[in-house]
Amino acid sequence: MISVVVIGAGNVGSHLVKAFQSAEKVNLVQWYSRDKMSIKAPTKGIELCNDLKDLKSADIYIIAVTDKAIEALSKQLPFENRLVVHTSGSVALKKLDMKHKRGVFYPLQTFSKTSDLEFSEVPFCIETMNKEDSGQLKTLATYMGSPSYMINTEQRQALHLSAVFINNFSNQMYRIAHELSDYKSVNFDVLKPLILETAKKVQFTSPYNAQTGPAKRNDQVTINHHLRTLESHPDYQLLYKKLTNSIKTTHGLKKL
Numbered sequence: 001m002i003s004v005v006v007i008g009a010g011n012v013g014s015h016l017v018k019a020f021q022s023a024e025k026v027n028l029v030q031w032y033s034r035d036k037m038s039i040k041a042p043t044k045g046i047e048l049c050n051d052l053k054d055l056k057s058a059d060i061y062i063i064a065v066t067d068k069a070i071e072a073l074s075k076q077l078p079f080e081n082r083l084v085v086h087t088s089g090s091v092a093l094k095k096l097d098m099k100h101k102r103g104v105f106y107p108l109q110t111f112s113k114t115s116d117l118e119f120s121e122v123p124f125c126i127e128t129m130n131k132e133d134s135g136q137l138k139t140l141a142t143y144m145g146s147p148s149y150m151i152n153t154e155q156r157q158a159l160h161l162s163a164v165f166i167n168n169f170s171n172q173m174y175r176i177a178h179e180l181s182d183y184k185s186v187n188f189d190v191l192k193p194l195i196l197e198t199a200k201k202v203q204f205t206s207p208y209n210a211q212t213g214p215a216k217r218n219d220q221v222t223i224n225h226h227l228r229t230l231e232s233h234p235d236y237q238l239l240y241k242k243l244t245n246s247i248k249t250t251h252g253l254k255k256l
């Protein structure tokens with residue numbers, strides 16, 4: 001049995017709490033949020049806390065708050081020499097206060113309070129200052145049914161950067177596509193199978209091999225037509241040109 005305290009009630013904190021509640025071998029000791037009233041998730045049977053001074057003893061304290069608040073919050077914790085981890089992709093391990101046993105428990109997934117998640121689909125990137133603490137974090141991931149990997153700060157920051165391209169930038173592409181299809185009164189649903197197939201294809205082939213479309217085919221007639229269509233959206237036209245050139249460069253073709 002591993003006992004945990006979750007600090008933070010945002011997207012990640014809320015999902016972790018839900019996962020710990022259903023993990024037989026995890027004892028969720030407390031859930032800290034500076035504003036208990038802001039917790040929208042069901043809290044039956046959970047001990048809530050809004051004062052750091054009231055935190056109880058646990059094997060692991062998981063700080064799942066806004067990146068810029070992690071360092072200060074770790075200093076404010078009223079104890080020392082206990083295992084304290086954060087869940088950020090970009091904050092260095094050493095930003096946690098030295099008085100703690102320090103670690104990172106970064107879930108490489110996209111979390112929204114409104115969207116359910118299977119933790120078997122959430123790989124945890126683990127890093128610890130002391131080697132002996134990594135075992136406990138690996139066990140915690142196992143208890144949640146999640147895979148885990150030992151990843152150092154530099155590697156994690158590179159993964160986080162990759163995740164921004166994969167998730168945030170792709171999602172912005174979906175948003176633009178949604179706007180362009182709405183503009184012609186076409187339901188966005190028509191495009192959803194394409195979104196799934198694009199993501200599915202790279203599970204079996206490399207992104208390099210998976211690329212299709214006018215840029216890869218060097219189809220200048222279609223590219224010019226698209227650029228003309230985007231004349232009323234100069235920002236999107238610029239983005240289209242930059243991405244087209246990026247694909248062309250990757251595939252050894254002459255840029256626009």
Ligand SMILES: NC(=O)c1ccc[n+]([C@@H]2O[C@H](COP(=O)([O-])OP(=O)(O)OC[C@H]3O[C@@H](n4cnc5c(N)ncnc54)[C@H](OP(=O)(O)O)[C@@H]3O)[C@@H](O)[C@H]2O)c1
Pocket residue numbers: 008009010011012013033034035038063064065066067069073087088089090106107108109110111112
């Ligand atoms: N969302 C994701 O997809 C994702 C994925 C992997 C890792 N992460 C990482 O997980 C961490 C949490 O992200 P999130 O998406 O859950 O953030 P979030 O939804 O914006 O929630 C942030 C939480 O931090 C609390 N908070 C902010 N400043 C605080 C302070 N000074 N003291 C105490 N609590 C404070 C907020 O409390 P209030 O509600 O009172 O403001 C809120 O509960 C971040 O390090 C993030 O990089 C996020």
